[in-house]
Amino acid sequence: MTIKVYIPRDSASISLGADKVARAIAFEAARRGATIELVRNGSRGMFWLEPMVEVSTPEGRVAYGPVKPDDVAELFEADFLYGGQHHLNLGLTEDIPYFAKQQRLTFARVGITDPVSIDDYLAHDGYRGLANALKMTPADIVEEVTTSGLRGRGGAAFPTGIKWRTVLGAQADQKYIVCNADEGDSGTFSDRMIMEGDPLVLIEGMTIAGLAVGATMGYIYLRSEYPYAEVALNEAIAAANARGYLGDDILGSGKTFHLEVRRGAGAYVCGEETSLLESLEGKRGMVRFKPPLPALEGLFGKPTVVNNVISLASVPIILDQGGANYQEYGVGRSRGTLPFQLAGNIKYGGLVEAAFGLSIRELLYDFGGGSRTGRPIRAVQIGGPLGAYVPESQFDLPLDYEELGKNDAMLGHGGLVVFDDTVDMAQMARFGMEFCAIESCGKCTPCRIGSTRGVEVIDRMVEGKDRPKQVILLRELCDTMLSGSLCALGGMAPFPVLSALNHFPEDFGLAEPADKAA
Ligand SMILES: Cc1cc2nc3c(=O)[nH]c(=O)nc-3n(C[C@H](O)[C@H](O)[C@H](O)COP(=O)(O)O)c2cc1C
Ligand code: SF4
Numbered sequence: 350m351t352i353k354v355y356i357p358r359d360s361a362s363i364s365l366g367a368d369k370v371a372r373a374i375a376f377e378a379a380r381r382g383a384t385i386e387l388v389r390n391g392s393r394g395m396f397w398l399e400p401m402v403e404v405s406t407p408e409g410r411v412a413y414g415p416v417k418p419d420d421v422a423e424l425f426e427a428d429f430l431y432g433g434q435h436h437l438n439l440g441l442t443e444d445i446p447y448f449a450k451q452q453r454l455t456f457a458r459v460g461i462t463d464p465v466s467i468d469d470y471l472a473h474d475g476y477r478g479l480a481n482a483l484k485m486t487p488a489d490i491v492e493e494v495t496t497s498g499l500r501g502r503g504g505a506a507f508p509t510g511i512k513w514r515t516v517l518g519a520q521a522d523q524k525y526i527v528c529n530a531d532e533g534d535s536g537t538f539s540d541r542m543i544m545e546g547d548p549l550v551l552i553e554g555m556t557i558a559g560l561a562v563g564a565t566m567g568y569i570y571l572r573s574e575y576p577y578a579e580v581a582l583n584e585a586i587a588a589a590n591a592r593g594y595l596g597d598d599i600l601g602s603g604k605t606f607h608l609e610v611r612r613g614a615g616a617y618v619c620g621e622e623t624s625l626l627e628s629l630e631g632k633r634g635m636v637r638f639k640p641p642l643p644a645l646e647g648l649f650g651k652p653t654v655v656n657n658v659i660s661l662a663s664v665p666i667i668l669d670q671g672g673a674n675y676q677e678y679g680v681g682r683s684r685g686t687l688p689f690q691l692a693g694n695i696k697y698g699g700l701v702e703a704a705f706g707l708s709i710r711e712l713l714y715d716f717g718g719g720s721r722t723g724r725p726i727r728a729v730q731i732g733g734p735l736g737a738y739v740p741e742s743q744f745d746l747p748l749d750y751e752e753l754g755k756n757d758a759m760l761g762h763g764g765l766v767v768f769d770d771t772v773d774m775a776q777m778a779r780f781g782m783e784f785c786a787i788e789s790c791g792k793c794t795p796c797r798i799g800s801t802r803g804v805e806v807i808d809r810m811v812e813g814k815d816r817p818k819q820v821i822l823l824r825e826l827c828d829t830m831l832s833g834s835l836c837a838l839g840g841m842a843p844f845p846v847l848s849a850l851n852h853f854p855e856d857f858g859l860a861e862p863a864d865k866a867a
Contacts, residue, residue: 351384352430353405358389358464359545360577361538366417367400373421374402381425391546393460394700395447403442406432412439447716452678453702454686455663459546465584467592470549476594478668482557483602487517490561494664496672498684503529503620503657504732504761505837506683506750509664512654515644516562519652524564526555527629527648527655530571530578531613531620534733536692537764540658542700543688544571544578547662548585552608554661556595557668558654559606567608568648570625573615582610617734617788621836622655624790635790636836657762659688680706683749683760693729693766694720710744713767724769728853730777732761734784735841737848738768738777757848759841774853779807781845785838795830796839802826803846810857820859823850 356362356371371387378385392399401414402424411432413424420437427435439445442460453459462469470476482490495510516524528551532540544551555567571579586608589595597605611629613619619628623637626648647653663685667675676684683705689712691698696718703712713719713726720726728738737758739746746752753760768777782803789796803826810819827843834840854860 351386353386353388355388355390355403355410356400357392358577359392359542361396362392362399363577365399365415369418370400370402370416370421373418377421377425383430385430388463390462391459391464392542393442393448394542395445395697396699397697398439404430404432408432408441410442412442412445413437414439447697451702452686452704454666455659456543456688456700456702457666458550459543462547464546464548464581465588467549467588467594474669475549476553478665479553479557481668482560483600483604487561487563490557490668491517493672494667497667497675499660499663499667499675500750501657502659502687502762509656509660512644513558513561515642516652516654519645521652523651524562525648525651525653526558526564526567527626527653528555528567528569528658528661529620529622529625529655530569530658531625532572533617533620534762534764536766537690537733537762539688539690539700539763541575541578543658543662544575545581548582549589550665551658551662552585552589552595554664555608556599556606557664558656558661560604562654564654565605565607567606568629569608569610570613570629571610572613579610579612618790618838621838625655626653636792678704680747680749681751683751687763689748690764691717692764694722694769695767696721705749706747708745708747709739712748712765713744717767720767720769722769724771726767727770727772728768728774730766730845732759733764734781735837735844736761737844738774738852740852759844774849774856775807775811778846778849779804781842782807785842788838793835793839795833796842799826799830799839800842813858816858
């Protein structure tokens with residue numbers, strides 16, 4: 350009997366030795382005459398267990414991890430192919446608490462299927478959303494997405510259905526679907542994980558978007574730092590083309606949708622949608638003035654849907670199970686689930702897909718297990734380099750767009766970077782300004798010049814040069830950047846700076862540290 354053995358092919362697992370483990374298992378199986386089928390799946394998102402090897406047993410998949418090449422012979426001795434006992438045996442994958450507590454909708458197949466196999470995709474409910482969409486009118490598809498309450502997962506949380514409706518209503522000889530796969534935020538990796546672990550769900554989502562708005566061409570703008578995602582996407586696109594899920598006559602429907610991957614060149618600002626479009630057109634990534642909106646004049650001046658990877662990858666399950674079902678998850682105006690990403694100083698870093706509404710504390714402690722160093726968590730930056738630093742006193746806030754917004758924080762793309770009590774928040778604030786200075790596209794003054802002046806002001810503050818005056822100057826500078834920047838890079842760079850200043854003044858030499866002040 351052939352036994353299926355799963356070893357992830359995503360970059361996190363490969364960087365931890367997954368390829369070497371796969372070679373060692375293939376070698377050992379051949380040496381022992383064991384018949385196995387090695388499947389290179391996506392990661393389940395529990396990075397401290399990678400490389401995590403799974404074997405298919407009648408009871409379900411049994412996991413072993415983290416496996417090193419040197420463990421392989423011993424695993425064979427312990428009959429791991431049949432779920433045998435070994436100190437690396439983690440039990441049934443589905444029962445690992447970190448995994449079992451999640452609500453996986455968008456990531457339902459990640460780690461389960463062979464990412465580039467159409468047959469495996471179909472066997473796990475793939476392409477059911479497209480099958481439904483092919484029977485619907487464009488307006489009905491847009492309506493279903495609107496009903497779901499899906500909001501852009503790239504950061505701005507703009508309702509996806511409304512964006513699609515604008516593009517559907519625009520008159521043009523050509524329209525485009527552009528997938529924003531630039532994923533530049535610190536501590537984020539959900540786009541990468543889904544592109545490496547289930548690229549077909551993104552392809553299906555983009556195809557449905559094309560049917561919805563009348564676009565026949567799509568581009569995935571992929572950051573150059575994701576070479577494994579590029580390979581997986583191109584293999585999956587080729588497979589979809591070969592089986593008639595992409596191309597001139599999708600499944601005999603007469604509908605057309607073509608898809609190509611375009612590689613970015615490593616600029617954070619190219620994640621901003623208009624800058625991305627410039628880059629996609631072959632120009633330097635500079636932010637465009639709005640209006641016109643990309644929905645009306647986007648790529649090559651044509652109506653364009655620009656959506657984040659996770660937004661698009663959430664569409665197939667919405668069209669499969671219905672928008673009403675999707676919107677039952679979540680709280681307030683934050684509907685559905687979000688793949689949260691835990692990074693930085695955290696014991697159990699990884700991906701947690703859950704409905705909106707769980708608290709920061711639940712995510713950090715119930716899932717993350719606290720800091721990796723075992724020290725108290727002092728701050729967590731949520732939403733990338735432009736996100737606020739949230740102090741411990743706010744850890745009971747629910748992870749929901751509006752609730753965080755009310756507290757001068759933001760959810761963004763769902764990445765959390767954790768810091769323990771050894772962090773110097775003045776240096777983190779300085780880094781926020783420095784990041785903006787380095788990544789600014791240079792088009793507007795508050796961002797281009799303001800960020801450099803911001804670094805200088807913080808330096809003077811830390812050196813103790815007339816601190817009260819520097820605080821006033823820093824706040825005025827932040828005000829100018831907030832209200833005078835053309836895009837959110839300059840417009841939000843003050844968030845981490847002001848949150849650090851407001852919540853941790855002692856690090857700027859402005860007050861006694863909290864523990865000494867009493
Ligand atoms: C400086 C900057 C960087 C951004 N980077 C990304 C990114 O890497 N990925 C992304 O999806 N959106 C990014 N965005 C947001 C996009 O401009 C845009 O809102 C998003 O692609 C729209 O897709 P969505 O509605 O599906 O979120 C960035 C915005 C700014 C201002
Ligand atoms: S805010 Fe910064 S990145 Fe955005 S347009 Fe202005 S200079 Fe460019």
